[in-house]
Amino acid sequence: MKSSRSSFGRAPAVPGSRRALLRPWYRLRGWWRHLRISRGLTRVLGPQYHRSRERIEIDITYLCNLRCFNCNRSVRQAPEALHLPLATITAFVDQSIVRGKRWRRIRVLGGEPTLHPTFFEIIEELRRYRQTYPECLIEVVTNGHGEAVQSRLAQLPADIWIENSAKTGEVQPAFGPFNLAPVDDTAYRHADFRNGCAIMRDCGMGLTPLGYFPCAVAGGIARITGEGGGRSELPTDEDDMTELVERLCKLCGRFRDGHYVPTNLRPALLEERMSPTWIALYRAWWRKHKPRRSLPESLRESSGPTEPLS
Ligand code: SF4
Numbered sequence: 512m513k514s515s516r517s518s519f520g521r522a523p524a525v526p527g528s529r530r531a532l533l534r535p536w537y538r539l540r541g542w543w544r545h546l547r548i549s550r551g552l553t554r555v556l557g558p559q560y561h562r563s564r565e566r567i568e569i570d571i572t573y574l575c576n577l578r579c580f581n582c583n584r585s586v587r588q589a590p591e592a593l594h595l596p597l598a599t600i601t602a603f604v605d606q607s608i609v610r611g612k613r614w615r616r617i618r619v620l621g622g623e624p625t626l627h628p629t630f631f632e633i634i635e636e637l638r639r640y641r642q643t644y645p646e647c648l649i650e651v652v653t654n655g656h657g658e659a660v661q662s663r664l665a666q667l668p669a670d671i672w673i674e675n676s677a678k679t680g681e682v683q684p685a686f687g688p689f690n691l692a693p694v695d696d697t698a699y700r701h702a703d704f705r706n707g708c709a710i711m712r713d714c715g716m717g718l719t720p721l722g723y724f725p726c727a728v729a730g731g732i733a734r735i736t737g738e739g740g741g742r743s744e745l746p747t748d749e750d751d752m753t754e755l756v757e758r759l760c761k762l763c764g765r766f767r768d769g770h771y772v773p774t775n776l777r778p779a780l781l782e783e784r785m786s787p788t789w790i791a792l793y794r795a796w797w798r799k800h801k802p803r804r805s806l807p808e809s810l811r812e813s814s815g816p817t818e819p820l821s
């Protein structure tokens with residue numbers, strides 16, 4: 512098991528010398544993805560991706576000390592100090608042990624996970640799981656921003672892996688346009704959204720304050736739609752969560768690429784982008800959750816959609 516620390520983000524760029532070679536490869540993958548998600552091909556081949564059974568990402572809070580554009584947990588777009596209770600982690604650990612669940616990796620993230628009021632107790636619960644399955648990697652994904660966060664990171668036991676993206680501000684050029692819903696885009700009118708994307712396979716399924724989801728991003732989307740559907744107990748391996756994939760991936764900008772694309776092979780994203788469905792969802796969220804607060808500038812009627820229907 513790894514016991515060292517990482518100070519690197521998880522989206523490495525491709526070295527300049529290999530970029531020219533890899534660009535056509537990723538273009539080809541993008542073309543295949545677009546074909547692969549069609550209803551016809553999905554009917555024949557089944558969904559391209561399935562949720563992981565051996566990796567999980569746990570969003571322990573939606574509280575964050577940054578407000579990044581295009582945050583795929585909607586922390587900027589719909590800020591809320593919503594925490595996952597410690598008791599849910601205890602239940603997750605107990606159920607995992609009783610069922611003989613061998614997690615290869617458990618990732619703790621958010622929001623900024625170190626700001627959770629019982630952050631260290633959560634880490635200790637996950638270490639309790641690892642007493643039974645020592646090969647499991649436990650990882651904290653942090654923005655590394657500010658003294659409070661850094662001080663908490665420094666107090667973590669040495670056996671916890673740290674993935675530190677070292678963010679310093681709200682512009683994240685390497686992010687994708689999370690709030691450009693494919694369902695708003697005529698280029699995806701042929702899509703079967705049950706295909707999901709590589710996140711739910713490679714990063715893992717999700718546990719969030721709203722329950723278990725095919726991926727943690729999907730749980731963050733459910734927080735905004737308010738439709739629920741997250742499982743309250745650890746799902747069995749037979750549960751593919753297909754209805755959640757279909758309902759939530761149609762809103763997720765990550766569905767477009769469908770797989771990881773190196774940061775320097777995609778355009779830098781320097782502003783907030785939203786398609787009409789997301790604007791409507793956030794407006795409804797603000798009216799419901801913060802009725803006394805005025806809508807953020809980007810959601811006001813007068814500002815109109817920032818991204819037209821194609
Ligand atoms: S640091 Fe992460 S969770 Fe916080 S606003 Fe930025 S992208 Fe969202």
Ligand code: SF4
Pocket residue numbers: 707708709710711725726727728729756759760763764765766
């Ligand atoms: S498209 Fe979005 S919600 Fe769907 S699996 Fe990928 S990251 Fe999760």
